[in-house]
Amino acid sequence: MTVSPEISRSWLLVNGLQEGQLAQIADSRADQVVIDIEDAVDPSNKELARERVGAWLEKGSAWVRVNDASTPWWRDDLISLSSSPGLLGVMLAKTEDGQSVEQTFKLLGSHLPIVPLVESALGIENAVEIAKAKGAFRLAFGSGDYRRDTGTSADDLAMSYPRSRLVVASRIGDLPGPIDGPTVGPNHGLLRQQSDLAVSLGLTGKLCLDEKQTVVINDSIRPTSSDIIWANDFLEEFNASGGVVRDGSDPPRLKRAEKILNLASALGILEG
Numbered sequence: 124m125t126v127s128p129e130i131s132r133s134w135l136l137v138n139g140l141q142e143g144q145l146a147q148i149a150d151s152r153a154d155q156v157v158i159d160i161e162d163a164v165d166p167s168n169k170e171l172a173r174e175r176v177g178a179w180l181e182k183g184s185a186w187v188r189v190n191d192a193s194t195p196w197w198r199d200d201l202i203s204l205s206s207s208p209g210l211l212g213v214m215l216a217k218t219e220d221g222q223s224v225e226q227t228f229k230l231l232g233s234h235l236p237i238v239p240l241v242e243s244a245l246g247i248e249n250a251v252e253i254a255k256a257k258g259a260f261r262l263a264f265g266s267g268d269y270r271r272d273t274g275t276s277a278d279d280l281a282m283s284y285p286r287s288r289l290v291v292a293s294r295i296g297d298l299p300g301p302i303d304g305p306t307v308g309p310n311h312g313l314l315r316q317q318s319d320l321a322v323s324l325g326l327t328g329k330l331c332l333d334e335k336q337t338v339v340i341n342d343s344i345r346p347t348s349s350d351i352i353w354a355n356d357f358l359e360e361f362n363a364s365g366g367v368v369r370d371g372s373d374p375p376r377l378k379r380a381e382k383i384l385n386l387a388s389a390l391g392i393l394e395g
Contacts (some may be wrong), residue, residue: 158186
């Protein structure tokens with residue numbers, strides 16, 4: 124089924140130069156596919172990657188991770204790809220301020236959504252500004268580059284601050300929950316653990332580098348069976364009592380129950 128990008132869980136990055144990966148996009152189990160012409164492509168091949176992706180977008184559809192606004196390739200990326208019929212939106216690499224988001228939105232023709240990829244200390248510091256920028260659709264966390272920029276370890280506690288910062292900024296900017304950075308490697312146990320941690324912090328999606336990871340991510344970032352049972356039981360009890368608020372805990376529980384069931388319905392995981 125097609126999952127709306129507002130609630131998409133798995134965001135699969137594929138190399139824009141590798142025709143084999145591009146050919147497999149249509150069969151991907153990822154909620155969204157992002158063709159990468161930024162970090163995955165050597166500077167000497169930027170133009171070739173842009174041309175190859177532009178040709179692919181004439182017949183297929185995907186998001187594209189473009190080069191950041193400080194590079195000589197950013198403007199050409201946007202001008203070249205903005206009219207491609209299959210371009211769903213762009214992921215803007217190394218976003219550090221709201222102005223770069225708004226400039227990107229303008230160059231795209233102000234009709235395509237932008238996922239700012241926040242990858243540095245400055246980007247985290249300016250997360251609210253980025254989230255409130257015109258054109259910002261959903262924030263994403265470039266965890267690897269953030270660690271390189273700050274010297275932070277991959278420890279869960281050390282990485283909780285930037286993740287939480289993006290969650291809070293997304294709420295202030297009235298955006299959907301942010302997309303977590305990728306888990307590198309084939310260890311699916313670790314991937315599930317980190318996906319569960321992302322959910323606990325309020326993130327609602329995750330980047331991935333391998334098609335095999337999409338199943339784990341999609342299964343982890345969704346309402347659980349116990350969530351759905353609780354929501355149904357609460358609404359049944361609430362409605363049986365006349366649908367009248369009984370105490371101060373009812374309004375937040377009501378909203379949580381409705382959110383769980385709406386999300387489960389949108390993801391096609393409700394029974395009956």
